Amino acid sequence: xxxxxxxxxxxxxxxxxxxxxxxxxxxxxxxxxxxxxxxxxxxxxxxxxxxxxxxxxxxxxxxxxxxxxxxxxxxxxxxxxxxxxxxxxxxxxxxxxxxxxxxxxxxxxxxxxxxxxxxxxxxxxxxxxxxxxxxxxxxxxxxxxxxxxxxxxxxxxxxxxxxxxxxxxxxxxxxxxxxxxxxxxxxxxxxxxxxxxxxxxxxxxxxxxxxxxxxxxxxxxxxxxxxxxxxxxxxxxxxxx
Numbered sequence: 245x246x247x248x249x250x251x252x253x254x255x256x257x258x259x260x261x262x263x264x265x266x267x268x269x270x271x272x273x274x275x276x277x278x279x280x281x282x283x284x285x286x287x288x289x290x291x292x293x294x295x296x297x298x299x300x301x302x303x304x305x306x307x308x309x310x311x312x313x314x315x316x317x318x319x320x321x322x323x324x325x326x327x328x329x330x331x332x333x334x335x336x337x338x339x340x341x342x343x344x345x346x347x348x349x350x351x352x353x354x355x356x357x358x359x360x361x362x363x364x365x366x367x368x369x370x371x372x373x374x375x376x377x378x379x380x381x382x383x384x385x386x387x388x389x390x391x392x393x394x395x396x397x398x399x400x401x402x403x404x405x406x407x408x409x410x411x412x413x414x415x416x417x418x419x420x421x422x423x424x425x426x427x428x429x430x431x432x433x434x435x436x437x438x439x440x441x442x443x444x445x446x447x448x449x450x451x452x453x454x455x456x457x458x459x460x461x462x463x464x465x466x467x468x469x470x471x472x473x474x475x476x477x478x479x480x481x482x483x484x485x
Contacts (some may be wrong), residue, residue, distance in 0.1 A: 245467050246473045246474070247481075248475050249481045250476070250478070251477070253286055253442075256477045257287045258286075258290055259475065260292050260374070260475050263437060264276075264300075267435065268305060268311070270304075271372075275368065276306070276308075277372070279311070279384070283376040283441055287333060288331045291336070295336055302336050305342065306342045307333070307342060308344045308345075308360065309343075309344065311384040311385040311424035312346045312423050313419045313421075313422055314348050314353065316349050321412075322414070325345055344360065344363045346360060348423050352397045356396075356423060357397055364429065370429060370433040372433070372434070372435045372437070373437070374437050374439065376440070377439075377448060377449070378448075379436055380404040381452055381460070381464065383466075384426075384430070386426065387399055387401060387457060388462065389459055390462050391459070392428075395425070396425055397423070399423070401421060406420070420463075425464065430465065431468070431469060436469055438472070438476070440475075446465070446482045449480050449484065453484060
């Protein structure tokens with residue numbers, strides 16, 4: 245795991261956008277996977293800026309969704325799909341045919357998992373995966389206790405995840421399950437970048453970067469990834485030696 249520390253969130257976001265832009269310029273037909281959430285928002289804004297300036301083009305890239313709250317649709321404000329469309333896909337004018345996302349309202353979620361797995365396989369695997377990390381160490385919605393051998397699956401959400409998720413909704417939402425790419429997708433991805441910012445992430449960053457590799461802290465598996473990067477601001481890195 246290549247650890248990179250930046251002075252603040254603005255620099256973290258710019259450097260992450262630089263990394264992604266360089267990657268896409270070298271791999272214009274890459275299959276990309278990005279998360280929803282506060283951590284990547286600054287990066288998304290920079291990527292839109294770079295696209296508008298002609299620094300990078302995502303025209304031929306393909307995108308696969310990372311995760312979603314079960315029962316949420318694209319138009320549900322607070323859903324992962326809503327967030328990414330609003331802050332990335334729509335500003336970048338991504339063609340809908342280049343996007344493959346979980347249907348979290350499907351009556352057959354197992355078939356949804358198989359569909360996404362097949363899409364990734366048929367497109368040669370994920371080239372670049374950007375991740376955030378939850379307060380409990382989850383990546384995607386791979387919660388503590390997840391099997392490291394999992395591909396796409398439906399998961400019971402950890403209490404911490406449910407509590408933190410409420411900030412994305414205007415009204416309290418009863419969310420109990422998620423649908424997500426699995427740890428095997430993370431480990432099979434050719435390049436993985438995990439973002440973390442703020443003092444509140446310092447403890448979990450220390451555990452995932454320097455602690456035991458354990459499914460109690462799912463993000464710790466990235467210590468074993470052949471080409472993973474940890475991008476942090478100084479606050480998130482404050483407990484690292």
